[in-house]
Amino acid sequence: MDNERSAAIKIGDKEYELVLTTRATKAIAGRYGGLENLGEKLMKSENFEMALDEIVWLITLLANQSILIRNLKNKNAPEELLTEEEVELLTSPLDLAAYKNAITEAMFKGTKRDVESEEDSATRGAASKNVEVG
DSSP states (O other), X not given: OOTTTEEEEEEXXXXXXXXXXXXXXHHHHHHHXXXXXXXXXXXXXXXXXXXXXXXXXXXXXXHHHHHHHHXXXXXXXXXXXXXXXXXXXXXXXXXXXXXXXXXXXXXXXXXXXXXXXXXXHHHHHHHHSOOOOO
């Protein structure tokens, strides 16, 4: 997977790449109303169990994106998707807290924009014209 788009975590003895794709963004928007609401919803979960459920769901969603991308490219040898149950069984609450940085990194990389500045068009135009004084 492209390291510029992903963040790595280890669940059990296997490494997964968290990737924010358009599909994942749509799923997050459907559940939370948009990426901007995600952090607020996670922080305001009514109880600890609900907060854990949301984090497990998010990790599973983002980890499965890299598997889905790999499966798309290798249709003859698809890999099984990670389930929420596997994430719950193979992690501890301490692990989930540590994955917060990877989730943040994947979200940041997925929404990163490369911005290039352009010269001011007036400056370019004036520089290319010959001005006669008469």
